[in-house]
Amino acid sequence: MVFLLARVPRVVHGILLGATWMVAGYWASQWLAPAPHTLARNVDSIAPVPPRWISLYTLPDNSISIQLRGVISAGSKGVALLSVDHAKPQSYRVGQNVAPGVILRQVALHQVTLERQAGEEIVKLPAVPSLKGLTLVAPRLH
Secondary structure: OHHHHHHHHHHHHHHHHHHHHHHHHHHHHHHHOOOHHHOOOOHHHOOOOOHHHHHHHOOOOOOOOEEEEEEEOOHHHOEEEEEEOOOOOEEEEOOOEEEOOEEEEEEOOOEEEEEEOOEEEEEEOOOOOOOOOOOOOOOOOO
C-alpha cells in the first residue's frame, strides 16, 4: 500500500505534464496556422455583385465593345471568356460585373446573355471559317 501511495504523485505529475504539452501544442498550432482570410474560398461563398445600384454610378455602356472568345457552360456556375474593348480576354462568372453597367447573366453552349442598362444582349461565339480546299496531312518521319 505504501508503494502505491509513493507512485501517485509521479502519476499525477505525468498527467499534468502531458496536459500542459497538449495545451501548448494546441495554442502553437493556432498561432502558426494561416489567417482565415488567406485561405481559399469556395466559389459558392462569393456573392455576385448587386446589379441595380451599379448602373446609378456608371457611364453609359453604348460604347463598350464585348466579344465572346469561349464558354464553359455549367448552368448557373458557367464561365465565359470575354474580351472587353479589344483587350486581353478574361474569364467571368455568371453574375459578375464585366464592365461598368454590364453584367454576365447567362452562359449557354455557344452564346452568353449580358445585362446592360438598355436591356439584355446576346453575344454569340464567332463562326469558325470553313476549310474548303485545305487538306491536312500528318507529317512523315524519316
